Amino acid sequence: MAATMKDIARQTGLGLATISRYLNGGKVKEQNRAAIEKAISDLQFTVNEFARSLKTSKSKTIGVIIPELNSTFVATIIMLIEDILRKSGYGVIICDCSTNETLEKEAVQFLVRKNVDGIINMPVCKDGSHLKPALDKDLPVVLFDRSIANLKDVVDAVVVDNVRAAEDATRYLIENGHRKIGIIVGPGDVFTSRQRLAGYQQAYEKSGLEYDSSYISFSDYSVHGGHESMNRLLAEHAGMTAVFVTNYEMTLGAIIAINEAGIKLPKELSIIGFDNLQLSQVIKPRLTIITQPLEEIGEQVASRMLERLSGSGTKEAGIVTLSTRLQLGESVQKQN
Amino acid sequence: MAATMKDIARQTGLGLATISRYLNGGKVKEQNRAAIEKAISDLQFTVNEFARSLKTSKSKTIGVIIPELNSTFVATIIMLIEDILRKSGYGVIICDCSTNETLEKEAVQFLVRKNVDGIINMPVCKDGSHLKPALDKDLPVVLFDRSIANLKDVVDAVVVDNVRAAEDATRYLIENGHRKIGIIVGPGDVFTSRQRLAGYQQAYEKSGLEYDSSYISFSDYSVHGGHESMNRLLAEHAGMTAVFVTNYEMTLGAIIAINEAGIKLPKELSIIGFDNLQLSQVIKPRLTIITQPLEEIGEQVASRMLERLSGSGTKEAGIVTLSTRLQLGESVQKQN
DNA sequence: CTAGAAAACGGAAACGTTACCGAAATCTAT
């Protein structure tokens, strides 16, 4: 049905090897080049990627495993990665593992069976054991958002300096005179949660102040969770003057809770949120937030992967740490 | 390196054809079956999908083209679809086309070149011309959220009854005594926007009332847009007693605007939102919303696709229309 | 026990590329 290289060879009188060479960017005499191009367009030839894959063992496809698609942070990064990889001819197969380690492990197996050329992963499993099938096959792996200590010399990782981010936010609040600062963090066993909490604690320590651990509220990175945590903090700490919320969804939930309680920002409570510039501009007063460099994360992840794939990236695997930014709004009130 | 069927044949003394038959669920004598299974596990054999694809011309991969990943509605549905298809061995390649018709067309070409076995699409292009390359190759196509009139006998589509949904919401407001009802809809040229607006108008007409078109605010389905539209409506219509917001992101923006303005829900303004049960429960008062059956949409899309793929779905293509639900909360106040 | 039907098997030809490597064509310089 569809034209093959053989048909091109027949029409041009050239050999298969020459057609193949042309198709793969090799040198071909100008006049042959023209003949091949004409034949290709006459016959509407397109390379059969199946046959090509069989020979090269490359699928031009890469797998992406994430805990949950339904989060702006994740969705935005996936969009960026997908866009870049597609421009290089790579298809991106998404696997959502519902923050479930078993599903995550199965996803790796699934992708390896599907012969992806590489795996991008925002890992749920902490020790990286789920990636074994991929590493055994020498597939390039790039992690993002969270790194895995065991694997730090084996796979690339792109993360932000979460400790620094949280420290910046907390220090800013302290510098503005706040002493009783609440923090809403994610699950206690998640890399980013721990780091962000550490930054909060560090800011207190460096200022020679002490924090009260009852001002720390563990949540689950969801809108609902943020709402709940904020209500709890408000109920338990009448003296609290500021809250730092450590991801977008929880920030949203917290804002809603504050509004419901009729608390005026920033007069009665100062707040620093996380991510999503867009939301921060919509809210009045404009929210002061920590922003992660989403574009840069996406770009770094994609380009690490492309480097590994092209084999050009001979330099050893490593962690890329990007900086966050404290984007000032008007949601922090100077305190005396 | 990796074991092939030939190795299995050698170890078991059977022919290639028999191994193949076994692998594809054919009948094999019990004792041979056992021998093959032993060999497979001894040699850690796995089928080479490239070779299989070359023979069968099937990639066990399906493409999904969406306007924008970064929206709960889309992300949730993708998650559901991906989950179901993966269980049937299909990988899902995502293409985000940024609500851009040119990119959407390129995405179709990209996926066709990548030999996907089918395409799932939430279409941006209104006449369906972008799908030609896929239809020419007789690939099954399933649309969702929006249907395309030109293609209604050619491809399956899964949509909700948007007219009815908006009519339900509007009628409910009217029945509660509201007469000056604002509506925030998406872009005027998008299928769902038009339908939802039509439902609003229809509710007025059926009640023998007239609507004032200045209460209709076109927006862009974003948080920011919803915020802006709500502010505009509030500024221009002091007498407005209720607003119907027609998607999740805009509902969020609208709520934020209302809170900022210090307007009390539902005493001073009634509101009906859209989608996202989770959010509606977080907000106080609990939001009355129109919910779309996301699970069912995802399921229907995936099962339509699987039917077409298995060839079993001989029944002709058609549009599946699902019902929405008016989920009552406490954000609508009876008006006298 | 045996003829005939039914089930299970296996050889070999594809599927459409890529890549090795010896052969042919073209170019350079004297």
Next chain:
DNA sequence: ATAGATTTCGGTAACGTTTCCGTTTTCTAG
């Protein structure tokens, strides 16, 4: 004009399956 160097070319053997279809084995029934 020609030797030698440099390009470019092409025949052919894989890559690892699936499938056609003729052969062998096993089963059934009289």
